[in-house]
Each structure stands twice: as C-alpha cells, then as structure tokens.
Amino acid sequence: MMSDVPAGTVDYLIFILPTLLKGAVVTIKLSTTAFTIGLALGLPLAMIRVYGRGFIRGVAMVYIEALRGTPLLVQLFVIYYGLPDLVPALQLDRYTAAFLALGLNSAAYQAEYFRGAIQSINEGQLQAALSVGMTPFQAVRHIVIPQALRLSLPALSNEVAYMLKYTSIVFIIAVPDLMARGKIIIGKHWRAEEVLTAVAVIYIVLVNTAAKAMGFIEDRYRIPGLQTDRPA
Amino acid sequence: MEGYIAVFRSIPYIFSGVKTTLLLTGAGLAFGALLGLPLALVRVYAGGLWAFVVNLYIQTIRSLPLLVIIFLFYYGIAQALNLPEFLAAALALAVRSSAYQAELFRGAIQSIAQGQMLAARSLGMTRLEAVGYIIVPQAIRVSIPSWSNEAAIVLKDSSLAYAVGVLELMRHTEYVSARTGEPFVSFMVAGVIYFAITFATNRSLDAAERRLRIPSQA
Amino acid sequence: MTRTGKEIVRIDNLHKRYGELEVLKGVDLSVTRGEVVVVVGPSGTGKSTLLRCINLLTVPDSGRVWVDGVEVTAAKTNVNRVRANIGMVFQDFNLFSHLTALQNVAIGLRKVKGISAGRANERAMEELARVGLADKAGSYPNQLSGGQKQRVAIARALAMNPKVMLFDEPTSALDPELIGEVLDVMKRLAHEGITMLVVTHEMGFAKEVSNRLIFMEGGVIVEDGPPDRVFFRPQHSRTRQFLGKISELYGKDEGSAGIDE
Numbered sequence: 269m270m271s272d273v274p275a276g277t278v279d280y281l282i283f284i285l286p287t288l289l290k291g292a293v294v295t296i297k298l299s300t301t302a303f304t305i306g307l308a309l310g311l312p313l314a315m316i317r318v319y320g321r322g323f324i325r326g327v328a329m330v331y332i333e334a335l336r337g338t339p340l341l342v343q344l345f346v347i348y349y350g351l352p353d354l355v356p357a358l359q360l361d362r363y364t365a366a367f368l369a370l371g372l373n374s375a376a377y378q379a380e381y382f383r384g385a386i387q388s389i390n391e392g393q394l395q396a397a398l399s400v401g402m403t404p405f406q407a408v409r410h411i412v413i414p415q416a417l418r419l420s421l422p423a424l425s426n427e428v429a430y431m432l433k434y435t436s437i438v439f440i441i442a443v444p445d446l447m448a449r450g451k452i453i454i455g456k457h458w459r460a461e462e463v464l465t466a467v468a469v470i471y472i473v474l475v476n477t478a479a480k481a482m483g484f485i486e487d488r489y490r491i492p493g494l495q496t497d498r499p500a
Numbered sequence: 501m502e503g504y505i506a507v508f509r510s511i512p513y514i515f516s517g518v519k520t521t522l523l524l525t526g527a528g529l530a531f532g533a534l535l536g537l538p539l540a541l542v543r544v545y546a547g548g549l550w551a552f553v554v555n556l557y558i559q560t561i562r563s564l565p566l567l568v569i570i571f572l573f574y575y576g577i578a579q580a581l582n583l584p585e586f587l588a589a590a591l592a593l594a595v596r597s598s599a600y601q602a603e604l605f606r607g608a609i610q611s612i613a614q615g616q617m618l619a620a621r622s623l624g625m626t627r628l629e630a631v632g633y634i635i636v637p638q639a640i641r642v643s644i645p646s647w648s649n650e651a652a653i654v655l656k657d658s659s660l661a662y663a664v665g666v667l668e669l670m671r672h673t674e675y676v677s678a679r680t681g682e683p684f685v686s687f688m689v690a691g692v693i694y695f696a697i698t699f700a701t702n703r704s705l706d707a708a709e710r711r712l713r714i715p716s717q718a
Numbered sequence: 719m720t721r722t723g724k725e726i727v728r729i730d731n732l733h734k735r736y737g738e739l740e741v742l743k744g745v746d747l748s749v750t751r752g753e754v755v756v757v758v759g760p761s762g763t764g765k766s767t768l769l770r771c772i773n774l775l776t777v778p779d780s781g782r783v784w785v786d787g788v789e790v791t792a793a794k795t796n797v798n799r800v801r802a803n804i805g806m807v808f809q810d811f812n813l814f815s816h817l818t819a820l821q822n823v824a825i826g827l828r829k830v831k832g833i834s835a836g837r838a839n840e841r842a843m844e845e846l847a848r849v850g851l852a853d854k855a856g857s858y859p860n861q862l863s864g865g866q867k868q869r870v871a872i873a874r875a876l877a878m879n880p881k882v883m884l885f886d887e888p889t890s891a892l893d894p895e896l897i898g899e900v901l902d903v904m905k906r907l908a909h910e911g912i913t914m915l916v917v918t919h920e921m922g923f924a925k926e927v928s929n930r931l932i933f934m935e936g937g938v939i940v941e942d943g944p945p946d947r948v949f950f951r952p953q954h955s956r957t958r959q960f961l962g963k964i965s966e967l968y969g970k971d972e973g974s975a976g977i978d979e
Contacts, residue, residue, distance in 0.1 A: 337652070337698045338691040339659035341670060346691065349677065350684035429563075436565035440663060447567055460575030468568050475563040618775055619812035619871075623826035623878060624802030633829055638816050714816055715858050 273457055281466050284453050291449030292470055298438065298445060299431035301367050306374025306427070313375060314382035314416075315408070328379070335376035341437055344369040348441050366438040374431060381423035385416040418489050425482030429475050436471075446470060506680035507689065514689060517672030518697070520586070524658040524668060527590040529651055532597025539598060540605035541631065554602070561599035566657050569596055574664045589661035597654050604650060608643035609635060641712050648705040652698045659694070669693065723750040725784075726882050726913045727772060732781035734767055741767045742778065743937035749882065749915060754908045756924040756945070757917045759934035760960065765917040768934070769884045772915070773804045786881045802830050805875030809887040811867040813859040813874070819846060820855040823874045831878070845873035849903050865896030869903055876907075883907065885916040921964055925949065933957045 274280045316328040335343065347369045352359035360368065389412055397407035439448035450467040454460045542554045561569070570592040574585060612635050620630035662670040669690055677686035727749040734742040741764035749755055757765050770776035772783055774790055774797050783790040790800050814822050823842035827833045833841070846852050849869040859867055868888055875883060885904065889897040901923050908914060908927040918924070924931050924945050931945040933952075941948050941957045952958045 334691070334695065337695040339656040339670075339694055341659040341662065342687055342691045342694060345670075345674075346684065346687045350687050353682065353684040433563075433565040436567040437660065437663075439567070447565065451571070454571075454575065460571070464568065464572050464575065468564055468572070471565060471568060472560065472563040613812075615808060615810050615812035616814060619806075619808060619814065619874075621775060621798075622773060622801055622804070622806040622808075623874070624798045624800075624830040625826075626798050629829055633825065634814050634816075638814075641816065714860060 277462055280457075280459065280462055284463060284466065287449050287453065288446060288466055288470060291444055291446035292474065294443065294445040295432065295435050295447075295474070298366060298370060298435040298443075299428070302370030302374050302435070303428055303431050305367065305371025306378045306431075307424075309371070309375035310378030311382055311413070311416075313379035314386060317379060317383050318386050319408070332376045332379050335373050336380065340369065340373050340434055341440070343373055344437060344441065347372075362438075362441045362443050365441065366435075366443045370431065370435060370438075373434075374427060377427060377430075378420075378424070381420045381427070382416055384423075385419035386412055388419060389415050415491065418491050421482070421486045421489060425479065425486060428478050428482055432475050432478060433471065503680050503682040504685055507676060507682050507685045510676040510680060510686075511689065514669065514672050514676055514686070514693070517667060517669035518693060520666065520668040521655070521658050522697070524586070524590050524593060524661055524666070525651070525655045528593030528597050528654045528658065531590075531594035532601045532650075532654070535594070535598035536601030537605050537636075539602035540609060541636075543602065543606050544609050545627065545631065558599045558602050561596060562603075564596075566592065566596050566660055567663060570660060570664060585661070585664045585666050589658075589664060589666050593654055593657060593661075596657070597650065600650055600653075601647070604643055604646040605639065607646070608639040611642055612638050641709070641714070644705060644709040644712070648702055648709075651701050651705065655698055655701065656694065723752060724786075725749070726751050726753075726786055727915065728784040729768075729772070730782045732768065732771055732778050732783065734764070734771065734776065734778045741937050742771070742781075745781070745934075745937070745939055747932075747939065747942075749913060751881075751913050752911045753930060754912075754914045754928045755916065755930045755932060756928040757915070757932045757934055758919065758921075758924070758960070758964070759940075763935050764937045765934050766886050769806075769886050769915065769917055772882075772884060773801050773806060775806075798830070802826070802878055803881050805878060805880035805883040807868070807871050807875055807883065807885045807888050809890050811859070811864070811871045811891070813867055813871055815859050818856050818858055819851060819862070819870045819873075822859070822870055823877050826874065826878050841877055842873070845877045846870070848876065849873045850899075863896060864892045865899040868892065868900045872900070872903055872907075876912075882913040882915060885914065885918065887917050887919075889918065889920060919964060919967075921949075921961075933960065935960070 274283050313328050313332065316325055317332065320328060344365065348360065348362065348365040393411055394407055397411045398404065402410070435445055436447035438445050439451055442448065444452075446467060450463050454463050457463075539554050539558065542550050543558075546554075570589055573583075573588040573592045573595075577583065577588065577591070616634050616638070617630055620634045621627070625633065658668060659670045661668050662674075665671070673686050673690040677683040680686065725748055727747065729745060729747040732742050732745040733740070741762070745764070745768060747768075757768070759765055767776055771778045771781075772785065772790070774783075778791065781791070785800055785804060788800055789795060790797070813819075814825065817825060820839060820842050823845050824835075824838040827838035827841055828835060843852060843855060846855055849872055851866060851869055851873065854862060854866060854870070859870070862870065872883075872888075888904070889900050892900065897920070901920060904914070904916070904923065905927050916923070916928070928945050930942060931948040932939055933941040933948065933954075933956075935956060940954050941952055948957065949961060952961065
C-alpha cells in the first residue's frame with residue numbers, strides 16, 4: 269500500500285529499480301531477438317533484391333517498402349490483432365507477436381543496409397572472382413557477403429540502438445518491458461517525473477552501452493580504406 | 501463480408517484522423533527544423549561550452565525512445581501546465597526531431613567545402629553573413645534527401661501519439677476496428693494510408709530537390 | 719630603392735608556426751601602389767601563408783601587417799572592413815556554387831558594401847566584361863571551365879575595388895591550355911596599375927609584368943628585386959638553383975605554357 273512506498277526521491281528510485289531492471293531485461297531480450305531475426309531474414313532479402321529476378325524480387329521489394337513505409341505500431345497491431353482475425357489459429361501470444369513484429373520490421377531495414385553495402389562492392393570484384401573459376405554462389409559467399417557485412421556495420425550499429433528504443437512500443441500490448449513497468453509504476457504511485465527519469469536513464473545507459481559495444485566490433489572488423497555512411 | 505463493407509464505409513472516419521496525424525507530423529518537423537538548424541550551427545561554429553551543451557542535448561534525446569519523451573511531456577509538462585495531449589505529443593515529436601535534424605544539418609554544413617567560407621570571408625563578409633548567404637543555402641540543398649528520410653520517420657512516429665490518447669489515425673482506426681470487428685482490414689487500411697502519405701511526401705521532396713538543384717554540366 | 723608611391727602593404731617581422739613547423743620566420747615586406755610583386759619558392763615555404771596573413775584568413779603568431787595605412791593585426795581593427803578592401807583569388811577558385819557568375823560577382827557588393835541590387839548587378843556586369851565573360855553571367859560555376867571559373871573569381875575580387883589584389887597560385891589548378899586566359903587577364907590588370915601580390919610558378923608572367931620578384935624559402939625572403947636582376951644575377955646560389963629548375967620546366971623565354979614549339 270502507499271504507506272510502504274518510500275517518500276524521498278533516492279529511496280524511491282532504489283525501491284522501484286529492481287522492477288525496472290526486470291523490464292530492462294525483457295527489453296534487451298526483445299531487441300536482441302528482433303535484431304537477430306532481422307539479420308537472418310534481412311541478408312537473404314537483400315540478396316534477392318540485388319541478384320534476384322522477376323516475381324521473387326518483386327515480393328522482396330514489396331516487403332521491404334511496405335515495412336519501411338508504415339509505422340511499427342501498425343505492423344504490431346496487424347500481427348497481434350489482425351492475424352487472429354484473418355486466421356483464428358494465428359492467435360499469437362503477446363510475446364511472440366512482439367518478437368515477430370519487431371523482427372520482421374528490422375529485417376526490412378537491415379535488408380536496405382545490406383543492399384547498399386552489396387551494391388557498393390564494385391562489379392569488378394565479382395567478375396574477378398568468376399574469372400578465377402568460382403561459381404556465382406561461391407563468389408557471393410566468399411567475396412560479397414564478408415564485405416557486405418563489414419561495410420554495413422555502422423548502419424547495423426544504428427539499428428541495434430533503434431531496436432532498443434522501439435521495443436518500448438510493446439507496452440501497448442502489455443508486454444512487461446522497461447516502458448511497460450515504468451507506466452505501471454506511474455499508475456500505482458503517480459510519481460511520474462521520478463519514474464520517467466529513472467526509465468530514461470536506464471534507456472540512455474542501454475543505448476550508449478550498445479553503441480560502445482558495436483563501436484568495438486566496428487573497429488575490429490572495419491575494412492581499412494573503406495567507409496560507408498551511417499544513415500541519419 | 502458485411503464486416504468489410506462496414507470498414508470501407510468507415511474509411512472517411514479513419515481519414516479524419518489523418519488531419520491530426522498530418523498536424524502532428526508538420527508541427528514536429530517544423531519545430532524540429534526551427535530548433536535543429538540553429539543547434540547544428542552552434543555545433544559546427546560555436547566553441548567550447550555551447551557546442552558541448554548542444555551535443556549533450558542531442559546525444560541524450562537520441563538515446564531515448566520517443567515514447568519516453570512523449571510520456572515525459574504528457575505526465576510532466578502537460579499535467580503541470582494542463583496542456584492537451586495533442587500538444588504534449590507534438591512537442592515530444594518536435595524535440596526528438598530537433599535532435600536528429602541537428603545532426604543531419606551538421607553533416608550537410610560540414611560537407612560544404614572550406615573554400616566557400618574562405619572566399620566569403622575574403623570578400624569581407626562576417627562569419628554570420630558567410631554562414632547565412634553562402635553556407636546555409638548550399639547546406640539546405642544538400643540535406644534534402646536526409647530530411648526527406650526524417651520526414652517519413654516523424655510521420656510514422658506520430659502513430660505513437662496513440663499511447664496518450666491523441667485522436668490521430670491510429671486511434672480512429674482502432675475505433676473502427678472495434679466497431680466493425682475487422683481488425684485486420686482496418687489496420688491494413690491504416691497501413692496503406694500511411695504508406696500513401698509517405699510516398700507522396702517523398703515524391704514532393706524529390707521534386708523540390710530537383711527544382712532547387714544547381715544546374716551543372718551534362 | 720626609393721619608394722615614391724603610397725605604401726599599400728607593409729609587413730613587419732611576421733611569424734607563424736603550425737605545430738612543430740615554423741612556416742614564417744620573420745618576414746618583412748613592403749608593397750607600393752601599382753607594384754606587381756611575384757613571390758616564388760618551393761612548396762610549403764610559407765608563400766600562401768604569407769598571403770593569407772595579409773587579410774588575416776590566417777592569424778600570424780607575431781608580427782604586424784598594415785594595408786593602406788590600417789593595421790590589420792591590431793586588436794581593434796574591424797577585419798571584415800579591411801578584407802573588403804583586399805581582393806583574394808584562390809587556387810581552387812572557391813566560387814559560390816549556388817550562385818550564377820553574375821551573382822557571385824555581385825554578392826560582395828550587395829551584402830558587404832550594401833549596394834542596391836540593380837547597381838550591384840551593373841557593376842558586376844562591368845567586371846565580368848572586364849575579364850571577358852559577360853556572356854556567361856547567367857551560368858553556374860559547375861557549367862564553367864576552370865579558366866572561366868578563375869576569371870569570374872578575379873572579377874568577384876575586383877568588383878570590391880580593392881586596394882591590393884592577392885593571387886594565391888591562381889593557375890596551379892588549371893589545365894595547361896586554360897592557364898593562358900587567366901594570365902592574360904592578370905597581365906591586363908597589371909598594366910592598368912592594380913597593385914598585385916602574386917604567388918605563382920609562372921615565370922613568363924613574372925618576367926613580363928612584374929616589378930619585383932621575390933624568392934622565399936624556409937620561411938624567409940631570400941631575394942627581392944627586379945625580375946631581370948633576380949633571374950640573371952641572383953645574389954644567392956639557392957635562388958639560382960630554384961629558378962634554374964623552374965625555367966627548365968616551364969620554358970625560359972616563353973610566356974605562359976601552351977605555346978607550341
């Protein structure tokens with residue numbers, strides 16, 4: 269009850285911290301899973317977009333344009349509320365819906381980053397690979413993909429940060445991430461400024477830590493002499 | 501089937517949410533630019549403390565989810581000042597966009613060659629005049645593609661105003677979805693509308709870029 | 719050497735260092751009205767820096783500079799005013815890419831001198847005509863050749879009616895066939911009596927129109943005198959070496975490059 273909630277700000281923050289951190293763990297899980305789904309799906313999508321033909325390429329393009337051109341919230345609602353309406357069997361629980369929506373969305377963005385990276389690798393390298401006798405598949409696997417991954421690192425690092433931030437929308441379908449926990453606590457004690465400040469600080473820490481980590485990875489794997497621009 | 505028809509009948513109602521969405525987006529972008537360009541100028545041209553403070557602001561905002569910013573405005577400022585939720589959301593969008601626009605303008609300004617500034621100063625222009633007459637006009641042209649990107653982002657982010665109850669496109673769609681019992685169709689319609697607006701915006705900005713482009717050799 | 723005319727530029731003991739490297743080690747110079755002074759020397763010996771210290775685009779570490787009697791380096795001086803009286807032409811032209819040739823020439827008049835658009839445009843057209851580019855008034859820098867760009871840049875600087883024109887390797891970034899048109903404009907200016915200080919490798923220009931040839935090396939002025947004397951009877955062996963090399967490269971008796979043998 270209200271009586272056992274500490275009055276002072278610092279004590280209050282300490283009081284709510286464990287709950288918030290539980291939420292932060294969910295946030296981290298969501299973003300890493302979403303990023304991974306995005307990677308697993310995005311790279312093939314990019315390849316189809318660059319090397320594919322006809323119908324399948326069209327499908328990839330439509331997918332990418334649709335998911336990048338509409339709000340994440342719409343996609344989340346379509347998956348969580350819309351799918352079961354379409355096919356009753358597809359009633360996903362809120363967690364799965366969240367993972368799926370975030371992952372599919374990330375895949376579309378990552379596909380674009382990879383596409384840019386792949387296309388920046390000049391034609392000549394592929395021709396050189398083929399001329400030493402590699403099959404197209406080998407050329408792509410050994411020449412294009414390693415470079416594309418490394419060239420995309422700045423953009424991917426951005427994507428990690430974006431994922432961490434955008435997972436906050438899952439509170440709307442009651443997944444108990446950091447944002448959700450914060451909102452619930454506000455609803456209980458009505459000390460919005462303190463709670464939001466704590467939530468904000470935790471997000472800042474998460475995002476900046478991730479950025480630093482990605483920075484290390486970038487430094488380790490950067491191709492000397494080649495740089496790509498980070499998206500805005 | 502009647503559900504579908506009900507949805508299509510409700511499209512005008514869904515559309516009436518578009519107005520609010522566009523207002524939110526417009527306000528966010530406009531104030532974002534109004535604040536972002538000066539912030540970028542400070543970042544590039546001002547020294548020490550000012551640049552540091554501006555950078556701190558930018559990095560902090562860019563590390564926060566938009567929802568947190570919206571709630572900060574809604575529970576913090578809006579309650580204290582009794583602002584309507586639309587304003588809280590609009591302010592949040594503006595603040596977020598100002599940080600991102602500051603960065604994109606900074607990139608554009610810094611991409612303008614040093615020599616332009618030197619030539620301007622050599623004519624006797626003050627730094628302010630050089631920045632105003634020579635650097636900024638060129639930087640704006642250079643920044644249009646990135647700005648177009650930012651416009652699309654703000655439009656999509658405006659959907660988060662839903663979280664504080666603003667009657668924009670998402671909210672209207674949800675009502676229609678609830679009334680007609682057709683969530684899938686309803687939200688797909690919303691998706692199509694967002695997409696259409698994004699598409700139109702990108703196209704107009706592309707056209708604007710082409711019109712503003714400096715003629716060059718074939 | 720008596721100076722009968724007005725001293726337009728005076729430099730006293732100029733020093734400038736960039737980190738470890740000292741590029742100006744105590745340079746003194748005086749330029750009289752109407753003089754055409756050409757400065758030559760190996761790269762990195764401070765020639766450009768010297769020029770930029772005159773209009774304070776580079777701030778010297780110590781030393782003083784006067785232009786037309788005004789001490790540029792004094793704390794109280796309004797640098798922008800001073801710069802409006804000095805014309806500078808850059809190696810990379812630095813034309814304002816978003817403005818037409820006419821607007822490039824007129825902008826200084828409009829924004830710095832506050833002249834009305836109509837009169838500024840008239841003046842600008844005069845200057846463009848003076849450099850032979852009246853027909854390119856509506857073109858953008860991207861649409862012009864290198865030589866044309868540099869001539870517009872000269873017009874832009876001239877439009878401000880400067881007391882002295884500073885040329886920082888004006889032809890170094892030009893294709894050989896375009897150098898001639900720029901040097902022709904510069905020669906004409908020299909004959910019209912414009913005070914000019916030119917950093918260049920173009921020996922033909924130096925011999926034809928300059929009153930003084932200065933050889934700079936190691937951050938100091940090594941030789942300073944009439945071009946004939948400096949060329950044929952230099953007092954320092956280093957001068958002879960350097961000028962000899964340049965002559966080999968650019969042709970001893972011909973003017974600008976581009977003349978077929």
